[in-house]
Amino acid sequence: MKTVLVLFGGVSSEHDVSLVSAQSVIENIPKDKYKIICLGITKDGRWLKYDGDTALLPGGRWLEDEALLTPALISTDRNLHGILLFGDNVVEVVDVDAVFPVLHGKNGEDGTVQGLLQLAGIPFVGCGMLSSAVCMDKAVTNALADISGIPQAKWRSFNIYEFRRAPDELLKGAAEYLGFPVFVKPANAGSSVGISKAKNITELSEAVKSAFAHDEKVVLEQGIDGMEVECAVMGNDEPTASVPGEVVPCNEFYDFDAKYIAGTSELHIPARLPEEKLEEIRRSACRVYKVLGCSGMARVDFFVRKSDGAVLLNEPNTIPGFTSISMYPKMFAASGCPYPELLDKLICLAIEKWSV
Numbered sequence: 163m164k165t166v167l168v169l170f171g172g173v174s175s176e177h178d179v180s181l182v183s184a185q186s187v188i189e190n191i192p193k194d195k196y197k198i199i200c201l202g203i204t205k206d207g208r209w210l211k212y213d214g215d216t217a218l219l220p221g222g223r224w225l226e227d228e229a230l231l232t233p234a235l236i237s238t239d240r241n242l243h244g245i246l247l248f249g250d251n252v253v254e255v256v257d258v259d260a261v262f263p264v265l266h267g268k269n270g271e272d273g274t275v276q277g278l279l280q281l282a283g284i285p286f287v288g289c290g291m292l293s294s295a296v297c298m299d300k301a302v303t304n305a306l307a308d309i310s311g312i313p314q315a316k317w318r319s320f321n322i323y324e325f326r327r328a329p330d331e332l333l334k335g336a337a338e339y340l341g342f343p344v345f346v347k348p349a350n351a352g353s354s355v356g357i358s359k360a361k362n363i364t365e366l367s368e369a370v371k372s373a374f375a376h377d378e379k380v381v382l383e384q385g386i387d388g389m390e391v392e393c394a395v396m397g398n399d400e401p402t403a404s405v406p407g408e409v410v411p412c413n414e415f416y417d418f419d420a421k422y423i424a425g426t427s428e429l430h431i432p433a434r435l436p437e438e439k440l441e442e443i444r445r446s447a448c449r450v451y452k453v454l455g456c457s458g459m460a461r462v463d464f465f466v467r468k469s470d471g472a473v474l475l476n477e478p479n480t481i482p483g484f485t486s487i488s489m490y491p492k493m494f495a496a497s498g499c500p501y502p503e504l505l506d507k508l509i510c511l512a513i514e515k516w517s518v
Contacts, residue, residue: 164259166196166509167245169275170219171203175355175376176266181219183484184264186491188216190501191262196509199256201234201245203265209234211247236261240283260512261286262505264484267351271481272298285516287508289480293455297478300381301349303454307475310453312446314475315465316340316384319349322374333366336382343385346370348377359385386474388467391433393447394482394493396507398457398515403444404493406464408433429489431496435466439473446473454478458511461490 170184171177200212214230233248247254261284263275273295279286296302301319318336346369348356356376358369373380394404410428447462461482465474482490491501
């Protein structure tokens, strides 16, 4: 039986979402094949092995009983190949066969943890350090998509230093190039944190300031009148794509509230599109996956423009949500791969990719 370390929490604005995803992952990993170790990262950066009930993860209740917590770290010594547990005057080494990072956003999905695990020589689920970093930074993703000829909305990007030097010039230039509405996003964030839709120059200015609260670089994108579709991709050298799904937001767009709080957004799997368009989306998702160097898993999001049916890249997500309402497991379930089987396949892909 192999030992899988599930890593959750993190110093990120998406910490709480990670806890919900982690509960779902832990409860669905096949227990007849894997021994599970739970390692949580608190909001202030402490690493703690958790031996309690996974039902206590959401809301941070897992931190309430100190008897269930042990300070721990991933060892970067490849000869140890696991984690270090720090007890009373004792350091215990625990071997780990693979790590499942259920971390969303900064300090977890951006290549930082992936780099640590590559240094440690421990196989892990998902994309490597470079691909994770590239996909996390929306400006870098968009630039690579442009170079590779992947269709997407028009966009602009600038950092906070540039904005402070010439705010009016940048806002005016963006408005003239993109038109309204404009979506403003932190370059490095997920779960739609810090994203705003601006319909005029005043709203654009406020949206940019709001995005800068989450990152020092922002991305401005042309608003697309179209259907929001998502496609789950899995694999290393030969990725496969799921049945695409359609999101009909309960709010003006699929923001954080629509994803995790309101609970009234409509999800259609498969997306309500002709079969040939669904197949085009699947092909596009695999192409994006390869161009960005993904491995293991990613969810690739698109717009299907109403005016001409064009499939336009929205963004990739290298650690997609794994909550009970998340699209990644739902799309693969609709494709004939139930949740526990999906998790097993992802762990096997990790060992295949990263074993040294």
